[in-house]
Amino acid sequence: MTCIVGLVDNGKVYIGADSAATTGDSIEVRANRKVFRNGPYVIGFTGSYRVGQMLEYMEMPKPTRKDVMADLVLNVVNKLKEISGKDIDELLIGHGGRLFKISSDYSVAEYASYAAAGEGGPYAMGRLHGGAGAPGDRVLAALDAAQTHCNGVRAPFHVEVV
Numbered sequence: 001m002t003c004i005v006g007l008v009d010n011g012k013v014y015i016g017a018d019s020a021a022t023t024g025d026s027i028e029v030r031a032n033r034k035v036f037r038n039g040p041y042v043i044g045f046t047g048s049y050r051v052g053q054m055l056e057y058m059e060m061p062k063p064t065r066k067d068v069m070a071d072l073v074l075n076v077v078n079k080l081k082e083i084s085g086k087d088i089d090e091l092l093i094g095h096g097g098r099l100f101k102i103s104s105d106y107s108v109a110e111y112a113s114y115a116a117a118g119e120g121g122p123y124a125m126g127r128l129h130g131g132a133g134a135p136g137d138r139v140l141a142a143l144d145a146a147q148t149h150c151n152g153v154r155a156p157f158h159v160e161v162v
Contacts, residue, residue, distance in 0.1 A: 001152020003120030004044035005142045006092040006099045009135035013094025015044040016139035020154035042162040046118040047089025054083040072108045090117035094162045120146025120153040
């Protein structure tokens with residue numbers, strides 16, 4: 001249960017995340033961040049904190065192609081499969097002014113303006129639609145909307161930019 005939000009604005013990608021960790025009916029707020037920079041990427045994850053920690057601290061495959069999508073499909077997804085050892089939930093990845101979502105089946109989708117993942121995603125998407133204002137503020141407002149309507153989303157919220 002979580003919410004990850006991605007927004008493309010003026011050649012930059014903003015990814016924000018909440019701090020909730022849930023197990024069954026219990027919820028805790030962790031200091032571990034679900035969004036971080038790793039090399040040329042900004043990454044936000046849902047699901048396993050272990051997979052998220054591996055993504056944060058491993059050496060990410062360096063981009064080798066002009067097309068970021070091809071690098072994600074051929075290099076990053078293979079590394080993700082290697083470290084996860086199981087199914088994954090969803091990830092948002094920003095690089096080179098582009099926003100991508102890697103889904104639980106390891107497919108990669110690109111979004112021109114915004115995307116969200118996790119249980120709070122639909123609420124965040126509604127808040128992002130047609131929004132105005134500074135991009136960081138829009139991401140925080142979307143996370144706050146998710147927290148208001150979803151019991152598995154909790155502040156503090158964190159935002160990274162690439």
